[in-house]
Amino acid sequence: MSVPPHDDPAMTAEPSLDGHTIDQLSDYLDADRMPADPSIDNSPGCQLALAALVRLRVLAGSLLEDEASAQPARDDSWIQRILAVIGQESRAGRDIPLSHPSERASLSITEGAVRGLIRSVGDALGTLVIGRCVLVGDVTVPGEPITVAIDASAVWGRPVTETVVEARDAIFSALRLHTELDVVAVDITVHDIQRLADHDGQNV
Amino acid sequence: MTTTASAVLSQQLTTIARSVIGVTTVYSAKPLAHRMLETTIAALTGSASVTELVAIEGPGESPDTITVSIGVGSAEAAPAVCRRVHDAIVSDLSERGTLVGTLLVRVSSVG
Numbered sequence: 001m002s003v004p005p006h007d008d009p010a011m012t013a014e015p016s017l018d019g020h021t022i023d024q025l026s027d028y029l030d031a032d033r034m035p036a037d038p039s040i041d042n043s044p045g046c047q048l049a050l051a052a053l054v055r056l057r058v059l060a061g062s063l064l065e066d067e068a069s070a071q072p073a074r075d076d077s078w079i080q081r082i083l084a085v086i087g088q089e090s091r092a093g094r095d096i097p098l099s100h101p102s103e104r105a106s107l108s109i110t111e112g113a114v115r116g117l118i119r120s121v122g123d124a125l126g127t128l129v130i131g132r133c134v135l136v137g138d139v140t141v142p143g144e145p146i147t148v149a150i151d152a153s154a155v156w157g158r159p160v161t162e163t164v165v166e167a168r169d170a171i172f173s174a175l176r177l178h179t180e181l182d183v184v185a186v187d188i189t190v191h192d193i194q195r196l197a198d199h200d201g202q203n204v
Numbered sequence: 205m206t207t208t209a210s211a212v213l214s215q216q217l218t219t220i221a222r223s224v225i226g227v228t229t230v231y232s233a234k235p236l237a238h239r240m241l242e243t244t245i246a247a248l249t250g251s252a253s254v255t256e257l258v259a260i261e262g263p264g265e266s267p268d269t270i271t272v273s274i275g276v277g278s279a280e281a282a283p284a285v286c287r288r289v290h291d292a293i294v295s296d297l298s299e300r301g302t303l304v305g306t307l308l309v310r311v312s313s314v315g
Contacts, residue, residue, distance in 0.1 A: 042232040044312030109311035117314040178282040
C-alpha cells in the first residue's frame with residue numbers, strides 16, 4: 001500500500017492541543033510542570049505530547065537547546081519537524097472502536113492514543129526517532145485493513161535495516177496487544193540518519 | 205439531576221475508574237469549550253480548579269450519556285482494561301438504581 005503524500009507539518013499552522021501549543025507545553029516542562037495547570041494535566045492530548053517531548057529531549061539531548069547551543073552549524077530542523085508532528089498527532093483524532101458484549105456499551109481508543117503508543121514504542125528502542133505516523137484506512141470500521149505509515153529518523157551507529165525490522169516487530173506487537181485493529185502492514189520510511197548528542201553536547 | 209448531584213456522581217465514578225487495575229489516570233471527558241470556560245471561571249474567581257473528570261449529560265436519575273476518558277498502562281491490554289472500567293461503572297450504577305442511556309469509555313493514552 002502506498003504511503004500518503006508527505007506533508008511537512010513544520011510548514012502548516014501550529015496546531016492547538018486543548019488550547020495549548022507545543023511551545024507552551026515545552027515551557028511547562030521547563031518549569032517542572034509548576035504551577036500545576038489542570039487544563040494541561042487533565043488533557044490526554046497535552047499529556048501525550050508532553051511524554052513525547054520528554055522522550056525526544058532524552059534522545060536528542062542538547063540539540064533541543066538550540067538558542068543556547070555553542071554549535072551554530074548544527075542543523076536541528078529535523079527536531080523542529082518532529083515537534084510540529086507531535087503537536088499535530090497528539091490530538092485525539094478518530095475514535096477506534098473496542099468490542100464489548102453489551103450493545104449499550106461504547107468503548108474506544110483514540111487515534112491519538114494509538115499514535116502515541118507507536119511513538120513511545122519506537123522511541124523506546126533508542127535507535128529510531130518517530131516522526132509522522134499515519135493510520136491509513138478507516139479505523140472506525142472494525143475489521144478494516146489498516147496500514148501504519150511512519151516517517152522516522154535513524155540514530156547513527158546501527159544498520160538501518162536492523163533498526164527498522166526491530167521497530168516494526170515491536171510496533172506490531174504493541175498494536176496487537178492494545179488495539180483491535182487489523183494491521184496489515186507497518187511501513188517505516190527512514191528519511192535521515194542523525195548523530196545525537198549527550199547532555200554535554202558531545203556526539204554519541 | 206442537579207449540578208451538585210451530577211458533580212458528586214462524577215467524582216464517585218472517577219474514583220471507581222481509578223480503582224480499576226490497569227488504569228493510570230482519568231482525564232477530563234468534557235468538551236474543550238466547557239473545560240476552558242471552567243478554567244477561566246476558576247482563575248477569575250480564585251475558586252478550586254476543575255474536579256469533574258467524568259462527563260455526565262442528561263437530567264434526573266437517568267443520565268443520557270456518561271463519558272469516561274482514561275489512560276492505561278502498557279503492561280495490560282488496553283481493550284481489557286477499558287471493558288473492566290465499563291463493567292465496574294455499570295455495576296455501580298445498577299447498585300444505586302441509576303439508569304444510563306449510553307456509557308462511553310475512551311482510552312485516551314497508553315503507557
